[in-house]
Amino acid sequence: MIQNIDVGLVVLDKEYRIEAWNGFMENHSGVVSTQIKGKNLFTAFPDIDEEWFRDKADTVFQLKNRAFTTWEQRPYLFKFKNYQPITGTAEYMFQNTTLLPLTSATGEVEHISMLIYDVTDVAVNREQLKSANRQLKTLSRSDRLTGLYNRGYWEELMRMEFLRARRSQTVSTLMILDIDHFKNVNDVYGHQVGDQVIRLLANSISSSQRVTDISGRYGGEEFVVILVDTDPKHAMISAERLRQKVESLSLSTAQGELTFTISIGLCGYRPEFESHEEWIVEADKALYESKHNGRNQTTIAG
Numbered sequence: 001m002i003q004n005i006d007v008g009l010v011v012l013d014k015e016y017r018i019e020a021w022n023g024f025m026e027n028h029s030g031v032v033s034t035q036i037k038g039k040n041l042f043t044a045f046p047d048i049d050e051e052w053f054r055d056k057a058d059t060v061f062q063l064k065n066r067a068f069t070t071w072e073q074r075p076y077l078f079k080f081k082n083y084q085p086i087t088g089t090a091e092y093m094f095q096n097t098t099l100l101p102l103t104s105a106t107g108e109v110e111h112i113s114m115l116i117y118d119v120t121d122v123a124v125n126r127e128q129l130k131s132a133n134r135q136l137k138t139l140s141r142s143d144r145l146t147g148l149y150n151r152g153y154w155e156e157l158m159r160m161e162f163l164r165a166r167r168s169q170t171v172s173t174l175m176i177l178d179i180d181h182f183k184n185v186n187d188v189y190g191h192q193v194g195d196q197v198i199r200l201l202a203n204s205i206s207s208s209q210r211v212t213d214i215s216g217r218y219g220g221e222e223f224v225v226i227l228v229d230t231d232p233k234h235a236m237i238s239a240e241r242l243r244q245k246v247e248s249l250s251l252s253t254a255q256g257e258l259t260f261t262i263s264i265g266l267c268g269y270r271p272e273f274e275s276h277e278e279w280i281v282e283a284d285k286a287l288y289e290s291k292h293n294g295r296n297q298t299t300i301a302g
């Protein structure tokens, strides 16, 4: 039975010599029991981390208790190729191992037995679940149309930046921008072209920003960027560069070339702000002024 079970069984003596080696071990290692018996485990399998394994096994010899190794600590003890078709993505077999003391008639532990379980399917499923969760996390943070952070996640980052700004000596600036007369774009060119314009603007924002800037889609045609460690004067240069770039863009549509402009509001962090929302409100007021004064311009909050 021990020969045929779907679990590896190895018996070791105190010198770490292999005393028993069942069918599972033969099949996966390609080494038959008669060849391996009497050989030292670490000489026969140099991939095994000797110090780590001795630490585990010594407690079994001395304290007569059980010990375990899991695939989460180390993917495997014996480097066996994985041949399971369903879990074909894993190159090597993931293993959990149990070490058990074998007590002699005198009560001494002269041998330990190792049970090696193939847990590749569990491990692969767990890894796939982790990867799916990572993808879900990214999706839940980003806006589907533009790929920028969505409002919820951006606001979370904005709140953290507000707390950081409160402690730091440097100034960060919040930029809010909005497409001018966007309703007309939708009315004249249709909603799909409207979506294309939004995407084009999002690309311009992404390509013109610094790696430390944090940009998001705040609403329909409204975008926000936190320019980290940038005062309003320098943010103005960056905002104007973006505004001019957008002004020069053109989109080919069935109704001819389409150009569009944006209005921008800027507001630097102020110590009197009590929340990140106050900061947003002030930047929004500056945006409103840009709109009010004729659009296609940038205003710094007064």
Ligand SMILES: Nc1nc2c(ncn2[C@@H]2O[C@H](COP(=O)(O)OP(=O)(O)OP(=O)(O)O)[C@@H](O)[C@H]2O)c(=O)[nH]1
Residues within 6 Å of the ligand: 145, 178, 179, 180, 181, 182, 183, 184, 186, 190, 191, 192, 193, 194, 195, 198, 219, 220, 221, 291, 295
């Ligand atoms: N195509 C498209 N349109 C959107 C989306 N989200 C919001 N909108 C449209 O954006 C328009 C916003 O219009 P308004 O808020 O009146 O502003 P506006 O026409 O840009 O005028 P000003 O901001 O004052 O220059 C509305 O017509 C919304 O339907 C979207 O995801 N795709």
